[in-house]
Amino acid sequence: MAYWLVKSEPSVYSIDDMCREKRTLWHGVRNYQARNFLRSMKVGEQVLFYHSSEEPIGVAGVVAVASTAVPDPSQFDKKSEYFDEQATRENPRWFCPELQFLKKFPRTIPLVELKSIRALAKMPLLQRGSRLSVQPVQESEFEAILKLTQVVAT
């Protein structure tokens, strides 16, 4: 079983939105490397849900893969900001899995805290300038982050 991390700006789609909807198609990713990771996701795998850009920046909860990737419908929708005129139904370019809500952490684990943990130093998330919005996570990293949710902030 692999582990993953997805980024989202909470004003666009937050862990609370995820909690409310229970399931959502993770559409709109328009980066090839990220797309390839989305296509590798298997049902049941756990995904860290990261809030970017807005305070508190950090890991807000965990979701799970509910279905493997299907062609992203927004690439065919002319009215969508994610429309891609080069994509066709016969030859789609973008794919998205369905994600389902698992849990919201009692506190968002802040980015600064993640940076202070040695065991997480290799995460793409923490590499300077990394903008990858879907990325793999090592099991050890996943567990280390879950542990942080039990730490009471001082």
Add this chain to the structure above:
DNA sequence: GCCAACGTTGGC
């Protein structure tokens, strides 16, 4: 709001 880092585009 700034800007560094990155991915993509397009001219050659």
Add this chain to the structure above:
DNA sequence: GCCAACGTTGGC
């Protein structure tokens, strides 16, 4: 196929 220009991401 190179690479400059551009747009976007995302932390600060």
